[in-house]
Amino acid sequence: MVGFGIDFGTTNSVAAAFNGREVTSFVDDKNLPHPSVIWYQGDSPPIVGRKAKDQIRAFENTHGNKFIRSIKSQIQKKEEFNIFGKPKYTWQVASEIFRFLKEDAEKRYRNFPVIKEAVVTVPLYFNGRQRRAIRTAAEIAEITIKTFIHEPFAAVVGYLLADQNRWDNLKQRRENILVFDWGGGTLDITLVKLDSGCLYEVSTAGVNGKSGDYFDGILMNYVIDKFQKEKGINSEAFRIELGIESLLLNEVEFSKIDLSLKHNSSIELSDFYSDNQRSYNLFQDINRSQFESLIQLQIQDAMGFVDKILHDARLQASQINQVLLIGGTSRIPLLINEIHETFGRTKVIELPNADTVIAEGAAIISYYNWQPYLVQPIDIQLADQSHYTVFDSGTILKPDTAKKEVVFFCTDNREGEARLIITTNFDNREHQVKEIINVPVSEVLQDIYKERIVADFRVDRDVILQVRAKGSVKDKPIYTEIHDLCYGLRFA
Amino acid sequence: MKKSNLKLQSNLMVESIDGVEVKNYKYQIRYFPGDFAALIEPTRMKDVRIREMYFTSQQIIEYQQTIVCCICKKPCAGTCQRRC
Numbered sequence: 001m002v003g004f005g006i007d008f009g010t011t012n013s014v015a016a017a018f019n020g021r022e023v024t025s026f027v028d029d030k031n032l033p034h035p036s037v038i039w040y041q042g043d044s045p046p047i048v049g050r051k052a053k054d055q056i057r058a059f060e061n062t063h064g065n066k067f068i069r070s071i072k073s074q075i076q077k078k079e080e081f082n083i084f085g086k087p088k089y090t091w092q093v094a095s096e097i098f099r100f101l102k103e104d105a106e107k108r109y110r111n112f113p114v115i116k117e118a119v120v121t122v123p124l125y126f127n128g129r130q131r132r133a134i135r136t137a138a139e140i141a142e143i144t145i146k147t148f149i150h151e152p153f154a155a156v157v158g159y160l161l162a163d164q165n166r167w168d169n170l171k172q173r174r175e176n177i178l179v180f181d182w183g184g185g186t187l188d189i190t191l192v193k194l195d196s197g198c199l200y201e202v203s204t205a206g207v208n209g210k211s212g213d214y215f216d217g218i219l220m221n222y223v224i225d226k227f228q229k230e231k232g233i234n235s236e237a238f239r240i241e242l243g244i245e246s247l248l249l250n251e252v253e254f255s256k257i258d259l260s261l262k263h264n265s266s267i268e269l270s271d272f273y274s275d276n277q278r279s280y281n282l283f284q285d286i287n288r289s290q291f292e293s294l295i296q297l298q299i300q301d302a303m304g305f306v307d308k309i310l311h312d313a314r315l316q317a318s319q320i321n322q323v324l325l326i327g328g329t330s331r332i333p334l335l336i337n338e339i340h341e342t343f344g345r346t347k348v349i350e351l352p353n354a355d356t357v358i359a360e361g362a363a364i365i366s367y368y369n370w371q372p373y374l375v376q377p378i379d380i381q382l383a384d385q386s387h388y389t390v391f392d393s394g395t396i397l398k399p400d401t402a403k404k405e406v407v408f409f410c411t412d413n414r415e416g417e418a419r420l421i422i423t424t425n426f427d428n429r430e431h432q433v434k435e436i437i438n439v440p441v442s443e444v445l446q447d448i449y450k451e452r453i454v455a456d457f458r459v460d461r462d463v464i465l466q467v468r469a470k471g472s473v474k475d476k477p478i479y480t481e482i483h484d485l486c487y488g489l490r491f492a
Numbered sequence: 493m494k495k496s497n498l499k500l501q502s503n504l505m506v507e508s509i510d511g512v513e514v515k516n517y518k519y520q521i522r523y524f525p526g527d528f529a530a531l532i533e534p535t536r537m538k539d540v541r542i543r544e545m546y547f548t549s550q551q552i553i554e555y556q557q558t559i560v561c562c563i564c565k566k567p568c569a570g571t572c573q574r575r576c
Contacts, residue, residue, distance in 0.1 A: 381502040382505050383502050383504060407507045408504040409504070411504065411505055411528075412524060419501070420504060421500065446532070449520065452507065
C-alpha cells in the first residue's frame with residue numbers, strides 16, 4: 001500500500017508517496033518541486049511546470065500564448081479565465097496542475113501506482129469554499145482527495161515521522177513548534193502545539209508577496225542598475241529583449257539560491273544588451289552581504305511576525321521547543337542568523353527537504369489514514385443561557401461520524417422566528433457567535449406547544465459544517481454553511 | 493464570523509438528539525420568558541398559589557415586571573415606591 005500527498009502551492013507544487021518505510025518526492029529533473037505555472041498555446045494541451053516557467057518572459061507578451069501563475073491564490077474567485085475565447089473556471093485551470101503532477105509521477109516514477117487518491121495540504125487561512133474548489137480541481141484530474149490537512153501540520157508530520165527514531169514517546173510529548181514557511185509567494189508562520197498525539201494551531205501570521213519571487217525581482221533590478229552604471233548607459237533608453245530578461249531572471253534565481261550556500265556568486269550572460277550596433281555581455285559578481293542589504297527590511301518584517309505570534313500566544317521564545325524552517329526563502333543565512341539569535345541555535349531545524357516536506361507529511365498522513373479533528377467545539381446557545389454541544393472538541397471530522405440531528409422546542413414565538421445561535425469556545429473562554437440562523441415559526445401563541453425546529457448538523461468532506469434547520473412554517477429548511485472550523489490533526 | 497454589538501438571546505431548548513429525548517424536555521413551559529408565559533397561561537400565572545407550582549421564580553419576577561402599577565400606571569415593578 002502507498003499513501004500519496006500533494007502540496008498544491010502558490011509558486012511550486014509537488015506530490016510525494018509513502019510506502020510505510022520511506023518517503024519519495026516526485027520532484028522534477030533538477031530535483032526541485034514543479035513550478036505552479038500553466039502555459040496555454042492555442043488548442044494544444046497546456047504545458048505545466050518548469051518548462052512553462054522557463055518560457056514566461058519569452059512568450060508572455062506574444063500572441064497565442066497565455067501563462068497562468070499563482071492559481072492557488074485565485075482559486076475561490078468566481079470569474080472565469082478567458083483562454084483563447086474559451087471560458088475556464090479557476091478550478092478548471094488548477095486541475096491542470098493536478099493532472100500534471102499525476103502524469104509526471106506516472107511517467108517518471110514507474111515503481112509507484114497511479115495517484116488516484118491523496119491527502120492535499122492547504123494553508124490555515126483557506127476556507128471551505130477554497131477547499132471545495134481544490135477538490136473540484138483534483139476530481140477533474142481524477143484524483144480523489146481523502147482529506148485536507150493544514151500545511152504546517154503536514155510539515156511537522158513530515159519532519160517528525162520521516163525518521164523512525166523520532167516516533168518515540170510521540171503520544172506523551174508536549175511541545176510548541178514554530179513552523180516558519182517562507183516560499184516563493186508567501187510567508188506563513190504558525191505556532192503549532194503538539195499535545196498527546198494531536199497537532200493544532202495556537203497562532204499564525206504571514207504575508208503574501210514579499211517572498212522568494214519578490215527577492216528575485218529586487219536582485220534583478222540591482223543587477224540591471226549596476227550594469228547600466230558600469231557601462232554608462234542611460235537608464236531611460238535601456239531596453240532588454242524579453243527572452244534575455246527571462247534568462248536573466250533564471251540566472252538571478254540560481255544566484256540567489258547559490259548565495260545561501262556560498263559567500264559569492266556570479267551572473268554571466270553573453271549578448272545581454274545591444275546599443276548602436278554594439279553588443280554588451282553581462283558579467284557581475286554578487287556577494288552575500290550585497291544581497292542581504294537589499295532584503296534586510298523584509299527579513300526584519302518577518303522577524304516582526306515572529307514576535308507577534310509569540311505575543312499572541314503569550315509565550316517567550318524560550319518556551320518554543322523547535323523551529324522548523326521550510327520553503328526556499330527560509331534558507332537565507334541572514335534570516336537563519338536572526339532566528340538563531342531569537343531561539344538559540346539548537347532549536348532551529350533547517351530541513352534538507354524543506355521544499356518537499358509538506359507533501360511528504362501529507363503522504364504519511366494518507367498512508368496511516370489520519371483524520372482532522374475539531375479543536376474548538378460547536379455549541380448552540382439555549383434559552384436558559386446554557387449551551388448544548390453539538391460536536392465536542394476532539395470530534396473526528398468525517399462525514400460519517402460528524403453528523404447529528406437535534407430537535408428543539410421554541411420558548412417564545414412572538415417574533416415569528418426561532419433563533420439558532422451557533423457558537424464556539426476555546427479553552428472555556430467566552431463563547432463566540434459563529435452564525436445565527438433565523439427559522440420562521442408560527443406566530444400563533446398557542447402553537448408554541450406544537451412548534452418544533454429540526455436541525456441537521458453535518459461536516460462534509462471539505463470540512464465545512466452544513467446546517468439545515470426547519471420549523472413548521474416553511475417546507476424548505478433554512479440552510480447555511482460554516483467554512484472556518486478550527487481543526488487540527490490527530491496522528492497517534 | 494458575524495460580529496454584532498447586539499446581544500441576541502436564543503429562544504430554543506433541546507428536545508431530542510438523534511431521536512433520543514433529553515431529560516426535562518417536557519417542562520417546556522418553565523423555559524418561557526415570564527411575560528410570554530403569562531400570555532400563554534394567563535389563569536395559571538395570575539393565581540398566586542398555582543403559579544408557584546408551574547413557573548420558576550425567574551419567570552414570576554419577569555411577569556411581575558410587566559404588571560402595570562395602579563398608582564404610576566407604568567410597569568414599574570414596585571419601584572415607584574407608592575402603595576395602592
